[in-house]
Amino acid sequence: VAEDALEVVKSVCPFCGVGCQTEVSVADGKIVRVDGRDGPANENRLCVKGRFGYDYAMSPRRLTRPLIRRDDAPKDAVLDMSKDVSELFREATWDEAMERAAKGLVEIRDADGGGAIAGFGSAKGSNEEAYLFQKLIRAGFGTNNVDHCTRLCHASSVSALLEGVGSGAVSAPFMDAEKADCVIVIGSRPTVNHPVAATYFKRAAKRGTKFVICDPRKQDMMLHAEHSLQFKPGTDVAMLNAMLHVIVEEELYERDYIAANVSEFEALKAKVAAFSPEEMAPVCGIDADELRAVARLYATSERSIIFWGMGVSQHVHGTDNCRCLIALALITGHVGRPGTGLHPLRGQNNVQGASDAGLIPMSFPDYVPVTDPEARARFEDAWGRPLDPEKGLTVVEIIDAIHAGEIRGMYVMGENPAMSDPDQNHARGALAKLDHLVVQDIFLTETARFADVVLPASAHAEKLGTFTNSNRQVQMGRPAIPMPGDARQDLELLIDLGKRCGMDWDYAGPAEVFAEMASLMPSLTGISWEMVEAEDSVTYPLDGDTQKWVIFDQGFPTKDKRGKLVPADLVPPDELPDSEFPMVLTTGRLLEHWHTGAMTRPSDVLDALEPEAMAAMNPGEIARAGLSAGQQVTVETRRGTITATLRADRDVADGMVFVPFCFFEAPANMLTNPSLDPFGKIPEFKFCAARVRSG
Numbered sequence: 001v002a003e004d005a006l007e008v009v010k011s012v013c014p015f016c017g018v019g020c021q022t023e024v025s026v027a028d029g030k031i032v033r034v035d036g037r038d039g040p041a042n043e044n045r046l047c048v049k050g051r052f053g054y055d056y057a058m059s060p061r062r063l064t065r066p067l068i069r070r071d072d073a074p075k076d077a078v079l080d081m082s083k084d085v086s087e088l089f090r091e092a093t094w095d096e097a098m099e100r101a102a103k104g105l106v107e108i109r110d111a112d113g114g115g116a117i118a119g120f121g122s123a124k125g126s127n128e129e130a131y132l133f134q135k136l137i138r139a140g141f142g143t144n145n146v147d148h149c150t151r152l153c154h155a156s157s158v159s160a161l162l163e164g165v166g167s168g169a170v171s172a173p174f175m176d177a178e179k180a181d182c183v184i185v186i187g188s189r190p191t192v193n194h195p196v197a198a199t200y201f202k203r204a205a206k207r208g209t210k211f212v213i214c215d216p217r218k219q220d221m222m223l224h225a226e227h228s229l230q231f232k233p234g235t236d237v238a239m240l241n242a243m244l245h246v247i248v249e250e251e252l253y254e255r256d257y258i259a260a261n262v263s264e265f266e267a268l269k270a271k272v273a274a275f276s277p278e279e280m281a282p283v284c285g286i287d288a289d290e291l292r293a294v295a296r297l298y299a300t301s302e303r304s305i306i307f308w309g310m311g312v313s314q315h316v317h318g319t320d321n322c323r324c325l326i327a328l329a330l331i332t333g334h335v336g337r338p339g340t341g342l343h344p345l346r347g348q349n350n351v352q353g354a355s356d357a358g359l360i361p362m363s364f365p366d367y368v369p370v371t372d373p374e375a376r377a378r379f380e381d382a383w384g385r386p387l388d389p390e391k392g393l394t395v396v397e398i399i400d401a402i403h404a405g406e407i408r409g410m411y412v413m414g415e416n417p418a419m420s421d422p423d424q425n426h427a428r429g430a431l432a433k434l435d436h437l438v439v440q441d442i443f444l445t446e447t448a449r450f451a452d453v454v455l456p457a458s459a460h461a462e463k464l465g466t467f468t469n470s471n472r473q474v475q476m477g478r479p480a481i482p483m484p485g486d487a488r489q490d491l492e493l494l495i496d497l498g499k500r501c502g503m504d505w506d507y508a509g510p511a512e513v514f515a516e517m518a519s520l521m522p523s524l525t526g527i528s529w530e531m532v533e534a535e536d537s538v539t540y541p542l543d544g545d546t547q548k549w550v551i552f553d554q555g556f557p558t559k560d561k562r563g564k565l566v567p568a569d570l571v572p573p574d575e576l577p578d579s580e581f582p583m584v585l586t587t588g589r590l591l592e593h594w595h596t597g598a599m600t601r602p603s604d605v606l607d608a609l610e611p612e613a614m615a616a617m618n619p620g621e622i623a624r625a626g627l628s629a630g631q632q633v634t635v636e637t638r639r640g641t642i643t644a645t646l647r648a649d650r651d652v653a654d655g656m657v658f659v660p661f662c663f664f665e666a667p668a669n670m671l672t673n674p675s676l677d678p679f680g681k682i683p684e685f686k687f688c689a690a691r692v693r694s695g
């Protein structure tokens with residue numbers, strides 16, 4: 001196709017929270033190329049997913065017609081992926097499908113109350129979709145049982161940040177690594193999971209910023225690091241409290257900053273006194289001298305910043321891990337200035353925005369607690385409906401409540417709990433048990449196979465809406481190609497379903513929804529749809545006309561304007577290795593495949609790069625176990641078994657096995673432990689006992 005025949009659409013990447021801006025070239029209604037644009041978070045760069053993963057939207061596997069479950073197609077908890085769509089569903093008209101979808105939910109609500117309904121929205125959708133989804137569940141069904149995949153990635157980070165500094169948002173963008181003298185990256189593999197953010201990190205290292213990389217698995221960023229701490233899995237608090245101990249013992253903390261801005265310092269001092277590096281070294285596996293050196297480097301550098309990922313958050317002590325990171329920043333005054341701060345690197349491209357928009361069970365938009373009577377009255381007034389005064393259930397709690405018979409109906413938009421939830425046999429058993437399940441998606445996902453009604457919806461490249469990246473940058477995603485067949489816009493489906501469930505909705509489109517959101521969310525004060533449309537990226541909050549890339553420079557948004565230290569104790573992983581299951585299983589992502597693989601497995605290029613379900617172990621461990629790289633192995637835990645190809649990987653520590661969770665052929669979450677962090681309610685995906693055998 002001649003260059004001048006291409007239509008070029010400015011948009012954003014549909015995958016990770018980096019939020020790279022893209023230029024999508026289209027010919028004959030098909031995407032032919034994606035290039036990077038000069039966005040604030042990518043400066044023309046893209047990773048392999050953003051550049052080559054666009055073809056999923058044009059996959060012949062896209063859903064194109066509304067589907068209704070056949071009367072003779074039982075919901076079986078054991079998924080038979082070989083079953084063709086026509087064996088499970090029949091095609092329906094839109095009117096029949098929407099009527100069936102709404103009627104089933106309304107009947108359950110009217111018979112058993114709103115608490116018998118739950119909704120999973122999506123961090124892959126736009127802010128407007130997230131906002132409307134949670135509004136439908138809260139105002140239309142009268143329940144706060146609404147959640148999304150943030151529960152599975154950074155719920156513990158948000159819980160600790162809200163408690164410690166009064167805001168779940170990042171305090172500075174990841175580009176600020178280049179302004180820092182010292183950067184700690186912990187529990188995150190940026191070159192794999194946030195590749196373009198990693199380019200800023202590498203450039204910072206080249207210019208002299210000192211990096212400390214903490215990860216139980218080795219990783220590429222360690223090549224650029226001053227200190228590489230390959231600590232024992234599950235011992236984050238031991239390692240971080242040892243660093244806090246050094247900072248307190250050697251009086252490396254910022255006395256004046258603490259006096260003016262921080263509370264509970266005495267309690268922290270008392271707690272970390274028992275965590276000397278010498279005592280914690282055998283616990284976390286890092287030499288005491290190195291722990292002391294890292295603590296001194298972080299505390300005494302002029303500007304230090306901390307980035308973390310799901311290696312920190314996905315533990316039963318995930319909130320405690322984050323409390324330690326917050327304490328490091330607060331007692332050293334490394335927050336509120338360029339090149340300092342706290343930055344949980346977000347997973348999905350809109351997980352920040354979806355959480356801000358209220359797609360979580362304990363808070364209305366902007367993290368206003370649903371239990372706050374004044375706030376609730378404000379939302380009741382705005383939405384014209386009485387609202388549930390109790391916190392709703394979280395993702396894993398909803399699955400348990402289905403098994404208990406308390407939840408009978410669900411609306412799932414763009415999520416895939418049959419792949420993403422821990423202990424999948426349990427999760428799939430729950431989905432099979434529902435009396436009424438409506439799934440709105442672009443593919444017949446593992447979850448959609450349990451549905452009563454399937455609504456074919458819009459891919460990212462087909463929709464108009466705003467998306468908020470990890471840096472708090474609200475960016476415009478624009479439609480580049482038409483939807484296939486009879487598929488409809490997600491927002492249109494939400495509005496239609498809402499009306500059929502009794503909502504008095506006549507939104508003309510996303511701009512009108514955004515205006516309503518902005519009127520209710522102080523974080524968006526001064527930001528209009530037109531501004532995002534014109535500027536392509538607007539960082540919130542605004543201070544007058546200035547976009548605040550760094551926050552907490554004038555105190556914290558807590559009641560007393562102070563950051564709060566919350567000391568953390570040692571809490572062991574929920575399930576430790578034993579003679580029966582002697583290894584530690586950890587799960588995660590691959591560079592080429594995104595989360596459950598729903599979008600990247602249908603991409604020809606990405607699937608060709610990583611086509612095969614695998615489990616990775618250290619070559620030494622493989623030899624000791626009498627196994628060979630390339631052979632089939634079973635990985636087994638107390639919850640299930642999968643079969644995958646064994647890969648030799650020197651990054652994986654002895655005693656560990658790593659399984660990515662993107663392969664439906666060998667779903668890692670068959671194996672994982674559903675035990676929850678008590679605060680963030682996030683499951684312990686990063687640690688459970690396992691064994692690996694031949695065959």
Ligand code: SF4
Binds near residue numbers: 015042045050
């Ligand atoms: Fe997309 Fe993230 Fe890759 Fe950027 S780094 S191109 S946002 S997947």
